Amino acid sequence: MRSKLFHIIMCVNLWVTLPQVYAQVFDTTTVLNEVEIVGARIPERISFKSTTIQKEQIDHYLSASLGELLTLNTPIFIKSYGAGGTATPSFRGTGASHTQVYWNGINLNSPMLGQVDLSLFPIAFTDEVVVNYGGSSLLYGTGGLGGAIQLNSAINWDNKRAIMGSQTINSLQNSITNMSVSVGNKKVQSTTKLFYKDAQNIFDFENPIQPGTPTWTNDHSAQLQYGFLEEVALKINQYNQLKFNVWFQESERELVPSMDKREADSWQGDTSLRLFSAWNYSKNKFNTEVSGAYIIDNIWYKKALNNDKNPKLSTSESRSDQLQLHQRGSYQISNNLLLRGGWDYYMDKINSSSYEPTGTTNSIAVTQHTIDIYGGLDYQPTTNLSVSLLIRQEWIDSDTKPILPSLGTEYCINPYSKAVSSLKANISKNFHAPSLNDRYWYPVGNPDLLPEEGWTYEATYSLHSNNKSPWQWSYELTAFNSIIHNWIVWKPAISNLWRPENLKKVHSRGLEQVAEISYQKEDWRIQLFTSVSFVKxxxxxxxxxxxxxxxxxxxxxxxxxxxxxxxxNYKKLYFIVEQQAYGKRYTQTDGSEYLPPYYLTNLCLGKQFTFKKNHFDVKARVENIFNYHYQSVARKPMPGRVYQMSVTYKL
Incomplete structure (x- = not known):
């Protein structure tokens, strides 16, 4: 089996690499862009939907988490377990584990849970966020039945020195500090980023589950979070680059108590160390990147078993070690044909006190190996028409998984008009393997679980302006349809325990609408963004x-x-109004109970000014200005009106 895998991987590499050997005979010089995005060197697929959140937009939310940024800028619903609590995504009606998160092409989903906690990702550590919808996620890996989120770093080869510092405080008695220092030249660039968050998360809330709806104070959801990110890039010559990143982060927090309790009874700690390196070769029309990462995640959890002053605690600890190796390449054969291909290797090792103990040890070590390969092409036979094909195959511990094809096409109706319109359509198959917790959690893990798998169909109509007017606009309407088989559900088993089983067939379909209008002339700049989603x-x-x-x-x-x-924006003064609205969310599978809709409005007023080479940005922000009382998760209170002040300095 391993011999067959080796030959398949070699064939994929030869398919992408051999054209480059031929190209060396007709060597020409290609000048690389001076500002580059690390995680997006391989071109995105045409005819598949994706959304990019640029650095300019990210800078407005330096004190926010990734979950908060996505809430305001994408149709992804973020399920938040209260202030300082866990935040997990629901993408197009799928589960939290059906959204894959990548950092410069490295998968960050926990092999234990199969998902990520978006509240633990400081947005100041990334330079670009790309959201891949549905089958678009297959370019980077499997498992994204809903989609994928990419966190990309940028390299500015013109930078000699840059310093940034940001301080935010708010009425929840929270303090968030961000700092970054970048130095370098045309050959070497180094960036160090620091993050520190001391959050008390103290606020009053109305408690509707208590008689008379009294006002309680949430003062048991404190969080301490800090970390650093070091990024180094070396330009060996005009064709070769090396990159090295180190990301360390630690978090300790009180888990938000239920609204029927006044005291915290659960605590959680998360420590992560992520080591990343990559070599990129780009010459003529050939581009390849070989990258590797080693990730260590430690999680501990404590729960009080009684209400004593010094309660007896139940404690669990888990550690995961991940080794990832990737090779992704593309070759532009002609102006209308691009080939792409690559392979991925994952080694996941878990030591957990919650897995079945063996012998004299209190924990068990579980190791899983995953290999996948992919190949595809983007073809544009005419100016108006383009086609994208990708096929991916994966093996988990030598067990062959389903072949995953995806095919898309795009037709540009009037490419030279002042209002350009186009149609996209694609179909893809994807699957999500059970997490290691699903398989090995003691004593209810189910090693015989089948992968969740299904087909997704998607069509998009887009229209955008194409002129030199101060007014620019765009509109996009997407319809999608997915049927997922073997949906994994934890259901009651014996002795009040729950056990995962393949029980459900889920049908998810819906509409997504995005409209943008912008105006820019002289000192004025106006931008309006709206996103509306309907998901069944x-x-x-x-x-x-x-x-x-x-x-x-x-x-x-x-x-x-x-x-x-x-x-x-008027000169250096800016004003922002943000709006979110969500319909009711059922909390029982039979639809008998639900949380009511909620509507949130935020206001921000800021001023930028410059003193010599020093740039300052001072802003005041009010979140939930109408003091709306709501819950994202049942019995987990969310803050009402929050006042916030931020100062950012750049040199």
Missing amino acids: SENMEAADELDNSVGKQLIYTPVSSFQGYLQI
């Missing part, structure tokens, strides 16, 4: 005769959602 995600099969969830919307999946903002 329902269970299609009963687990047993008592299952009343068939035909019901999945829990914590709003049917409708809206995100939008209006930003007005």
